[in-house]
Amino acid sequence: MPLGDAAAMTSLFTGDAVLIDADRRFEGRDAIRSGFAEPEVAGYTIDILEVGERRADGQRLLVNVLRKSGGDFRATFDLTIDNGRIPTANLQYA
Template sequence: MTDIPAPIQRMIDATNAGDADAFADAFTEDAYLEDWGKGFHGRDGVRSWDSTDNIGRHSHFEAAGVEQDGDEWVVSLVVTGGGFNGTSDFRFTLDGDRISRMTITP
């Protein structure tokens, strides 16, 4: 499996550690997060999604695959916890050492 880029790995590690501040810090100030069509803007939006759908639901991520697709990275994550359970593709755009866009698809 290809190595997961550091900003994405930090987001995964923060989720698994339940560290909301580290999770938000993995994203740029103007990040965009989309979860199955529902959009969240900026770090405040990222924090909102995190509290209702991720760390707030005690999610745990396990990488099942990673590939680069042009300027994007696609990471298949197995998600377990108190919310969604299953595998989804997460598409990421990076800006330096942070995530500028994360899109979750079924």
């Protein structure tokens, strides 16, 4: 997936997916695309630092979020996977 490609990023989610980003909640692929992916994905690069937990239904990652504008930070991405798509993503500051 090319960096900054909101459509490609959004295609990883199920149609009824829920993405929680700190204190914001986006329900459904359209809301994830318009509220999260389009305004934010183009400005970030993610480096996976550690796979914290592997589960039958997904995994938790520790990542370093690098912003083009500066102000990098670490976060945990807790993802559930179902049939190759993400129904739930919980993104929290580490």
